[in-house]
Amino acid sequence: MWPLKWKKREQEYRRQREEFFEAVKRLNRRDFLKIAGLSAAVFTAKQVVPPHSFQVVDVVRANPQERPLFRFAYISDTHLYERELNERFVNAALRAVRDVNALDPPPDFVIFGGDLAQLGQPKELELGKQILSELKVPVKMMVGEHDWYLDMGEKWRELFGPENYSFDHKGVHFIVLMSVHEKDFWTARGMTPMERMLTVAQLDSPLQNAFEVGEQGREWLRRDLEKVSRDTPIIIFSHSPLYKLYRPWNFWTDDAEEIHKMLAPFKSVTVIHGHTHQLLTNRINNIHFHGMLATAWPWPYAPEGLPKLTVPMERPDPFDEADGTGWGTVDAYRSGYVDKHYNLWSRNPITVAKAYLESWGKEAIPPAPEFPPY
C-alpha cells in the first residue's frame, strides 16, 4: 500500500525506536544525559527534525515520590474527509494511531476527542472508525459538532453508541459528555441538513448558536453524578471546553456555570476537551481544564478570553503542515488531577503538570513560547 521509499523509512523508524526504548530501560541519570546528548547530535548531523517520540526529554517532577496511577492517551480532531479528497488528514490520523500503538508500556485506553469527520458524512465516520480500530488498546469515543450536524448524530450513534456515558477506571469516575448541542437555527432559515452541517463546520460562522450540554444532557449528568461519592475523582471528556472562552468560535459551553455548580461538591474534577486544537489550560475552583491537540490542523488562539493559566504554544510554522498538531497522553494521579502531555509532532513535547494547576500557576510553569500568537 505504501510506496517503497516510505516503507523503508517506516522500517528504519521502527528499528531506531526499538533500539531507543531498549536503551531507556537500562537508564540511570548519567546515561540519560549521555543518550540525550547523543540523540540530539545524531539528529543534528542528519539535519532532520527529530520525531519527538525519539527525543529524550527530561521530565521535571515536583514530587518524585508521587507516581501516577495510570496513563491514558488521546487522539482528537482528525476532521477526516474521504481519502480520495484529502489524504493529508487521513495520514495524520494514521500517524497518531501508530504513535499511540508504539507507546511502551501501552496506555490503559485512548480517548478520542471528537470531530472524527469533517462534514459528518457516513463514509467519513466509517473511515474514522476503521483507522481507530487499528489501535491496540480500547478506544473511548466522544462526539464533536463535525460528526453530529448532518444527521444529528444518527450515523455516529449507530457506529459508536450513546453520546453520553460514564465508566469507572482504577478508582476514577470517567464521564463522556456531549457538549455541542445547539438551539435550532436551521428550521427558521429553511436549511438543508448539509447547509446546517456546513454552517456548524465553519468555526467563524455568525449564524450558528452557542454550544451547550442542554437540559437533557444536564439531567443525564445529574443522575450519573448521584451514584458517585464526593471524594471519587472525576475526569470528564467534553468536546467543547466546559467553560466560556470565546463565543464567536464556540470556544464556549453556554450552560457551563450550571455544570460547574453540579461538580462543585466533588473533591477533584478534571475536564479534558477537544475542539480548540491547541494547548489550553484553565482552572475554575475545583475543576482543572486541559485542551487536546488536533491531528488535522492547529487553531490560532482566540483574540480574547484566553485563561490566565494558559501558556500558549508557539505559533505554528505554516510551512510545516504537521506543526502545531499531534496527540498526547495523560497521567492520572490518586487525587484525580493529571499531568497533561502535549506530544507535538514538530516540536518537543510540552507537559502541563498538575502541580502547575494546583499551585495556581506558581510551580512547574510550562515553557513560554519565543514567538507568541500575534
Added chain:
Amino acid sequence: MRTAKLLILIVGIIGLALVVTVLERRTVGAQEPQASGSSDRLVVQLCDGQTKLEIADARAGEVLPPEKAREVARRMMAAYAEQQAKQVSKWTARDRLTWEREQKRVIEEGYKLFHDWRALGGTIGISCDMCHPDAAATHPETYPKFQTQLKRVATLRDMINWCIENPMKGKPLAADDPRMIALEAYITSTRKGVPLEPGKH
C-alpha cells in the same frame, strides 16, 4: 441672448427633475419623519441626499400648483448653487457612498472566497478559514518581511498564493486577479486600525 435662454431652459429642466424626485419620495413615504412640531410642512430634499428645505406655505403631502412648484424648484436650485459656491473638494457625497459601497462589496467577496475552497481552486477540501477563522493569524500588518522558508522578502500576496498552492493544493492567482484583490481586501479589513509593523516576526 441665445446662451442665456439655453441656460434658463437647462435650469428649468433640472428644477423640474428635482421636484419630481421630491414628489416621488413623498408618495412612497421615503421622507424622514420630522422631529419638530412643524411636521405638517412640506420638506424637500436635494439630490445630495442630505440638504433639506422646509416649504413654509405648503403642507406635507400637498400637490403643488405649477407656479408654486416652479418657485420651490427655484429655491432648491439656489440652495444648490450656494453649496457649489462653497465647494472646495472635488469629491461629492456620491463619491463617498461609492467608495464605501465598493469597499464593502469587495470585502464581502473576499469573505466568501476565504470560506470556499472550490472558488479559490483548492482541490483537497481545505479553505482559508479552516486555519484562519476571522482571518486570525494572517497578520497582514507585518508584511513585507523576510520569510525564511521562501528565502526572500515576501508580501501578504505571496503568502496567500503560498497557502493556495500548498495546503489547499491549488494554482496561484495572478496579482490582478479580482479574487486576489478581494482576499487582500477582506484580510486587511480584519486588522483595520492595527499599526503597520512591516518586518515583524
